Amino acid sequence: MLSSGKSILKTFLRNRYLRAAARLFLAPVFGFLSLAFLLNFFFPLKVQLNYSPLVTAADGTVLHAFLNHNQKWRMKTELDEITPTLQKAIVYKEDKYFYRHPGVNPVAMFRALFNNVVRGRKTSGASTITMQVARLMEPKERTYSNKLVEIFRAMQLEYYFSKAEILQFYLNLAPYGSNIEGVKSAALLYFQQAPNYLSLAQTVTLAIIPNRPTSLVLGKNNDAILKERNRWLHYFRQEGLFPEKEIEDALQEPLIAKRHAAPKFAPHFAYRLLRQYPQQPIVRTHLDRQKQTKTEVLTNNYVQRLHSLGITNASVLVIDNRTRKVVSYVGSADFEDRENYGQVDGIRAVRSPGSTLKPFLYALAFDRGLITPKMTLTDVPTDFGGYQPENFDKKFNGNITVEKALAYSLNVPAVKVLEQMGVNIFVQQLKQAGFEQVKKDERKLGLSSVLGGCGVKLEELANLFATFANEGKYAPLQWIKTDSLAKSIPLFSPSAAYLTTEILAQLTRPDLPNTYASSMHLPKIAWKTGTSYGRRDAWSIGYNKHYTIAVWVGNFNGVGAPALTGTEIGTPLLFDLFNALDYNSSNDWYTPPAALAFRSVCTESGLVPEEFCQNEQMDYFLPGITQTPKCSHLRRMFVSADEQFSYCRDCLPANGYIKKFYPNEPRELVAFYERERIPYQKLPAHNPACSRVFAENAPFIASPADGSEYLVEREEKQQLLLSAQADKEVKKVYWYVNDKFYKEALVHEKVFFLPEPGQIKISCADDKGRSSDCFVQVKYLN
Template structure:
């Protein structure tokens, strides 16, 4: 055969054989790749950051490592350069295995009969970091195979990212970001060249070069590598010289633990997140924490141990501070309870929204007069905080003085269901769950709210009646805003809550503290278990809660005396002299003249007036009728109705137009007022609208009575002031004659009981109750 043909035949066979071997190896690789896939990447630690990406809290990974994820894009370019030059100069050019390096290492090791150099690439090191094995020849083969797998699955940048995130730094520290934060208290992009080189050499000897153990040795080794980098021209000579002079300022310090309650809450919500960026402002958080800690130290002797606060910035619509408890580590007093997110009774803090809704429904205006008298609301008998009643008060005084009866009367008008629907729609989770069972008592704290929900709701006043989404996370997207109150209603409530002539101003506050120019509302729950104060101006809305997490009541615990001083101190620190920024009166809000006695537009008999704010086309236009014309006998003995008015011998006089309940209150308190004469006894007309109102017992209620010691029930009715006698009937049988103010009791029988009351003018009413024995 011709020699040339023989050569090409042999060459073709070799090429064919090589191709077959290559194809077989490739096929084998894919088979093994399918049979032995890459293991999942171990979990990272979670780091919680503030608004400027500074660390505020951190959590160990699931395998108890400090291992913070960082991408190569975030990595300091010098750190990346140093790692690649030191560990794998040809990282970007090989497929995971550097064949030339392997051959060189094999030759050198054989020549010197010992290991003098290695041939591990960065990819192979990643394999060892993620799947540690003993150093044997078999494991070297496995390691090489895994390296090829990583190169097939991941990009070069992703492999480098794995390396810098898992490289060891001693103890339970892995990755350059964790090492940078723990050893230098800096993020990697802030490191000096000397610190960068230190981080590149520690992984080779993480025990002996640990900064905690031998700074001198670390400095010596660091300087060796700085000189090598200089000789290789990796970094400028001047930078090398400056780095050589730098001492080793490295020691392991704990990571910050600011806002632990919020951090734990977010970590539970996002357990797989490597970084949770919050909107917390570290300076605001730390100042608020210091104020809270010092304040609680001053009141601890009162038996009050817990507090919480949240601060919203109304301009940026971000949360700036979140303190779930004044001392997270106070295990004796449940310091790890998150007071910002705990469900508590809100006391009187919901009253501004009740009146705001009433303004928007046209039911009330600030000067409108409302009754503050003992009232039985179908078995619910609230009292004021001081257990006193004021008779007639304006709405603005009722709110500023946080009176209970006017608030209950108002929510009765707008209905508890309509009110709780608004709260449920605006993020009150417990109220949404309990809505079907909530009644009038919700106005006085008979519901469950959190400090976060309540403070967020108060931002409505600062935002002209609109509830915006306030971000807690940096990536929070704006959600649709919802209008809760009209701008006019929000403004009127703010003007009322800005007044400083009110009982919830702390004792001696005016002489001892600078009072910030804010609107604020206090609240104290039943049993004095919760003290609240929520305040706002144009810049901030701040909510504080003070009490005991175990619900222990304290006599001194009130919103005015305990929570308000803390709120004032926070505002004075964060926004001193804020009066230059306040809310402008809306154009839609009108002014009108109203009667001083009722707060309604002037009626025909009104003589004294004042100016009131109102919402045109919304607020009621009903005129004042605080005086009523009575036709009375010339001698003033009797009054006449239209049915019995005589032909002569009478005159027309004006008398206070009081409700039966208000007249009864004045009589019981011996408050003098001008009473109209009794109705003409000879008149045969029965005025059904003035029939007796049975207030005790309560209609349609079930009463449980102990059989062994039966308790009598009281009979009480409210009647017009011309009534002198009332007559009581039990199950159709006459029971007793009594005066309108006399105390009457009876011993009920088991089952349904009908109770009737008739007055001396023939007017009557009846109710039914159910009695059970146990």
């Protein structure tokens, strides 16, 4: 075979006539190809279709459509939306030989040229689909020279793109009158369906309009369009293009078409993604259309009921905990409500978080072995270097367990835990969790940050609570389908996540709304509420294994409302949403991690029991991490037989005394009991005949805070508070200002004085001769 081919080639080369003929044939071909190459080099093909941006839901349906830069609706028709029916109808009507020619149909062109020149009449049909694409990409006046350009561009298109892609270009550029271009735009705006969901009748309707977009306008010329549609259906029947039954059904189908508004669902979400992905014609998201509808309706209806309370808006974010996908996004109760700033996106707004960061603090403290659920903390008035937090109800609870402190959202215990752990650790972990404003303000943040003294976004809080639902592993939210799953970051351990979740799932708590009884089918959830200073922000964020739902309620103008609290305003909406989105679901709950263990602790302190501890209970702890101090809630004392006096070892008599256990309460707790007149077992006064004074038991100056700077209003004559904590046997204290005697007072009596500007020395001495000092700086504001 090979030798035969060589023989033929040799014969050809020896024949000079054949060689001459080859030159004559190849010369123009080579010239044409050279010319085409040069033209392609100097006039490259540029395909920029300028699509209308689309944001789609998880199921592919269009959530929101936007006009393109030319103020036209040109929605991208994807290849999988071009059904065989649509493909056949368009190709058979516009260009039967589309799949056979190289972009130009010579027979049709010569026929059109003959009719135009010889017969003097115009004949349509010379332009192939490829040539129409070239013309629609670069609209020009109809001239012979421009027709040559069109032919050249058609050949370029055929060279660079497949037939399927060229057909896709045509279906995206086909005119449908007014500012509507492309079959997808027409399908959505006239039939409210994607192209791949159209019937045969609807498909043929859209196939016939591009040639006559001004005279066949859907919604205006429906009768004429119906006749034209049926004419083509009869033609397709004759050609056997579609089954007889389908043709018959299509002929019977009425034409019901009018122009509808473009989809404008989930507007805040759509505008956000439009800004985030400006170059993508279609942004494919994970938003669940059904859940989004329920969330929007519930939020809008709920806020309508709040208007009489001076509360006008709300924002909601729903996350699928298993994937971190955003499935519902409601930026405001009503996007069109201009009076109440409905176009503000509350999910992205920076606001005070109230108490919503407390669970994160306690989780971090569990991991560092600082606390366990049953450990007790003191909830009493405390001055933290000039910062004096109060609880929401302005009351204090004395001794309280960690789990109750979190469940009841108490402020002083949280600040104590933060002070013990360190603000820097807390802030650094918040930065790890993606809190942007915290990153900006980290140098300014102090102990108040856990009570709302920092700026957060609803989406940041939502993802933080989703981290609890995922055993302490943080990962970025998944907004669109092309997002890559980032490696998760462990913010805290599964053990800390479980302990915190168990506390937040308790139903014995003050932030249970009055409407809870009506939530019969509410799935088991853990949740936390928060209310910012001035009642400007009400938060309620809950989670289970399935979803995390974050709710913010308030006013976008920043005005507070007396009724605005996380408990009574935020949580009812949270419960409604869980009832709607996870209704009556199985209570698939979290199980204790293997790293957690139980230990017996003293009921009074939550610490490892001593021999005097009479009541014990079981408590979780992290072996090898949790601190193991021994309980000291009691101390053994030497007292007189009548229990009127106590003795130290220096004044202990040879006989006539007994040993007895007394509560070993911290000074601040004793001061609280005294001030509130709460009965407690007091240690008998120390032996008055004892001459020894213990320097380490000098009174502690609780206010003002040592080393603090105070800014005071001169005209308002602001005074500073003097308060001290002293030993139980101390009855009176003596105050000195700059080494000058100021006032004698009872131990727990509040004393005030008017300061002068500058550095001030404050001294406090007790009736045993012991004293302590502190220094403060005072500045006048005017």
